[in-house]
Amino acid sequence: MSVLVDANTRLLVQGITGKSGSFHASACKEYGTQVVAGVTPARGGEKFEKTVPIFDTVSEAVAATKANASMIFVPPEFAADAILEAADAGIQLIVAITEGIPVMDMMRVRFALREHSCVLIGPNCPGIITPGACKIGIMPGYIHRPGNVGVVSRSGTLTYEAVWQITSQGLGQSTCIGVGGDPIHGLTLQKAVEYLHADPDTKAIVMIGEIGGSEEEEAAEYIHSRVKKPVISFVAGATAPPGKRMGHAGAIISGGQGTAQAKIEALKKAGVRVAETLGDIGQEVVKALGK
Amino acid sequence: MNIHEYQARDLLAAAGVPVPRGAVARTPEEAESIARSLPCNSFVVKAQVHAGGRGKGHFQDGYKSGVHLVKTPHQVRDVASHMIGNTLITHQTGPEGKPVHAVLVGESTDIARELYLAIVLDRSSGCPVIVASQQGGVEIEAVAEKSPEAILREVIHPGLGLQPYQARKVSIFLGFPSTGLRAPCRLLHAAYRLFIEKDCSQVEINPLAVTKGGDVVALDAKLGFDDNALFRHKEIQELKDPSQEDPRDLAAAEHHLNYIGLEGNIGCMVNGAGLAMATLDLIQAAGGKPANFLDVGGGASEEMITAAFRLLQGDPAVKAILVNIFGGILKCDILAQGMVAACRTTPPRVPIIVRLQGTNVEAGRKILKESGLPLLPAEGLMEAAEKAVAAASGKKGK
Numbered sequence: 001m002s003v004l005v006d007a008n009t010r011l012l013v014q015g016i017t018g019k020s021g022s023f024h025a026s027a028c029k030e031y032g033t034q035v036v037a038g039v040t041p042a043r044g045g046e047k048f049e050k051t052v053p054i055f056d057t058v059s060e061a062v063a064a065t066k067a068n069a070s071m072i073f074v075p076p077e078f079a080a081d082a083i084l085e086a087a088d089a090g091i092q093l094i095v096a097i098t099e100g101i102p103v104m105d106m107m108r109v110r111f112a113l114r115e116h117s118c119v120l121i122g123p124n125c126p127g128i129i130t131p132g133a134c135k136i137g138i139m140p141g142y143i144h145r146p147g148n149v150g151v152v153s154r155s156g157t158l159t160y161e162a163v164w165q166i167t168s169q170g171l172g173q174s175t176c177i178g179v180g181g182d183p184i185h186g187l188t189l190q191k192a193v194e195y196l197h198a199d200p201d202t203k204a205i206v207m208i209g210e211i212g213g214s215e216e217e218e219a220a221e222y223i224h225s226r227v228k229k230p231v232i233s234f235v236a237g238a239t240a241p242p243g244k245r246m247g248h249a250g251a252i253i254s255g256g257q258g259t260a261q262a263k264i265e266a267l268k269k270a271g272v273r274v275a276e277t278l279g280d281i282g283q284e285v286v287k288a289l290g291k
Numbered sequence: 292m293n294i295h296e297y298q299a300r301d302l303l304a305a306a307g308v309p310v311p312r313g314a315v316a317r318t319p320e321e322a323e324s325i326a327r328s329l330p331c332n333s334f335v336v337k338a339q340v341h342a343g344g345r346g347k348g349h350f351q352d353g354y355k356s357g358v359h360l361v362k363t364p365h366q367v368r369d370v371a372s373h374m375i376g377n378t379l380i381t382h383q384t385g386p387e388g389k390p391v392h393a394v395l396v397g398e399s400t401d402i403a404r405e406l407y408l409a410i411v412l413d414r415s416s417g418c419p420v421i422v423a424s425q426q427g428g429v430e431i432e433a434v435a436e437k438s439p440e441a442i443l444r445e446v447i448h449p450g451l452g453l454q455p456y457q458a459r460k461v462s463i464f465l466g467f468p469s470t471g472l473r474a475p476c477r478l479l480h481a482a483y484r485l486f487i488e489k490d491c492s493q494v495e496i497n498p499l500a501v502t503k504g505g506d507v508v509a510l511d512a513k514l515g516f517d518d519n520a521l522f523r524h525k526e527i528q529e530l531k532d533p534s535q536e537d538p539r540d541l542a543a544a545e546h547h548l549n550y551i552g553l554e555g556n557i558g559c560m561v562n563g564a565g566l567a568m569a570t571l572d573l574i575q576a577a578g579g580k581p582a583n584f585l586d587v588g589g590g591a592s593e594e595m596i597t598a599a600f601r602l603l604q605g606d607p608a609v610k611a612i613l614v615n616i617f618g619g620i621l622k623c624d625i626l627a628q629g630m631v632a633a634c635r636t637t638p639p640r641v642p643i644i645v646r647l648q649g650t651n652v653e654a655g656r657k658i659l660k661e662s663g664l665p666l667l668p669a670e671g672l673m674e675a676a677e678k679a680v681a682a683a684s685g686k687k688g689k
Binding site: 159161 | 412414415417418419431432435448449450487490492517518519520522523549551553561562563564565566567568569571572573574575576581584586617618619648649650671672673
């Protein structure tokens with residue numbers, strides 16, 4: 001078992017004819033993901049890499065190919081519209097990779113998605129991968145290995161670091177989810193932890209947070225009351241100056257809120273093993289699993 | 292993105308939020324003639340910089356305060372001549388201060404009450420929220436700490452917008468009598484409209500003043516804008532004032548690099564915002580201080596790497612450079628080629644520590660090794676940070 005994606009996931013790529021869209025659609029296909037369709041308005045009828053049919057609209061693509069997940073590479077100006085189109089066409093898992101979507105657009109999207117049953121991952125995220133089965137996103141596939149550590153993170157490269165350390169310890173991952181670095185996004189850290197906790201193949205959970213917002217605190221509360229599996233965590237930005245946006249739109253300490261110290265404290269209180277520095281995550285996982 | 296007070300004032304006025312009469316002046320003569328055109332006998336002159344704490348600040352030449360209250364147009368001219376062309380230092384500018392190229396000249400207002408009003412984005416609900424308090428004129432964080440009950444947070448439905456009942460509720464909380472709600476409600480709707488239409492990250496009016504005559508006016512305001520939405524607001528982009536920004540930040544922006552200047556002496560070049568933040572943490576854990584945050588991004592080109600490297604080399608504060616790359620989309624060999632190219636044109640003047648991991652790592656390490664450049668390789672994260680700290684303090688690494 002795994003979380004949200006597996007070998008049966010049928011992926012469609014919105015923005016498949018763009019530079020990033022085509023590059024990563026190709027990489028996902030190569031990894032073994034079933035890439036069944038692409039969508040680019042006004043390019044319907046063409047084929048991607050001579051095999052994947054391209055449609056003008058998501059609903060046409062779904063009707064013709066039974067796609068049930070979408071990966072979005074549409075430019076920021078049009079990305080909110082692309083998410084809504086996917087939701088409206090009945091796509092159950094929407095992974096928005098696009099970075100730089102206006103906050104107001106995401107505010108409206110999040111509100112509109114309340115009427116749908118779909119799960120939105122991102123935007124501004126690396127995506128989701130179940131090693132050996134399905135990769136939807138921009139993460140380098142080869143650093144992963146099938147196993148039973150679940151990973152959830154707000155940052156792309158930090159996820160790769162953590163995954164690499166876990167793999168280097170001879171372990172592997174059940175599913176890795178990057179929830180994204182924007183202030184308003186779909187799937188939260190807590191919800192991702194809930195999924196991983198419910199997955200029988202996940203034996204330990206690694207949660208990587210960063211400054212800004214309060215999702216780590218909310219997840220900590222949930223972990224404290226509900227989670228029986230070991231949770232290992234790391235929070236980036238302990239030395240970040242307040243009031244500065246640290247790369248991610250959502251990584252900012254404002255009005256004394258969202259500090260790494262507060263998050264680390266909440267996590268420790270919830271019984272989470274917090275890695276002191278980034279390089280310690282792999283070893284903490286080994287210790288937590290008692291291996 | 293931030294703008295000047297006078298620009299915020301103009302935007303608020305255009306949206307229908309009452310502001311005191313006045314205008315911006317770029318010369319002392321202009322300041323005087325603005326004052327002469329105002330029908331009042333007391334004036335405020337405010338230095339225009341992108342920083343708070345102006346009233347308590349001082350100028351480079353010792354002239355006190357960036358906010359002056361004077362009685363005659365002649366005095367307005369005198370104050371303006373001290374401010375314009377000078378540099379104002381406040382607790383928010385850092386010791387180098389910010390240059391003053393303009394002053395805002397306005398009528399002084401007879402204040403009966405000072406209130407606080409802001410519209411910001413509430414992250415956990417994903418909705419705009421109005422923050423209001425009767426304790427205006429001071430920092431809202433201080434109020435939140437001492438008396439949180441003195442602050443009202445009214446969450447606005449993103450689909451419906453600000454509703455009339457919510458505007459009345461906020462106005463009543465701000466102490467307006469039930470027979471006098473029209474003016475504050477109209478102001479709230481205008482401010483909310485501005486927040487939405489201009490893709491603001493914040494609209495903060497502090498203080499929002501009630502005058503002795505009973506009028507409601509925005510005495511000072513701070514507007515912030517969502518950088519992601521600037522593409523659809525040319526009129527806001529034009530308000531950018533490069534003289535208020537760190538020159539290093541401007542050079543970085545030109546090459547689409549995600550850069551933040553810091554106070555230390557270890558230059559950093561990292562891919563990914565999270566890893567860049569964690570690298571700053573590692574440097575400080577190893578006892579050093581980073582000179583910057585620099586995320587070259589997941590898909591950086593060779594040109595971007597070269598530009599990033601030049602930027603670090605060109606910063607006189609930098610005594611060592613730490614390159615920390617986890618190659619995903621950005622392959623290690625591309626990074627190595629960019630670094631070698633940059634070093635060929637700008638020979639390294641400080642030690643460079645390189646930690647590479649991920650896609651094509653062997654090819655990348657090989658390129659660096661065969662380049663003959665004085666680069667210190669590191670494999671572990673902490674090892675890399677320790678080597679950088681040792682190099683910056685002039686010691687040999689382990």
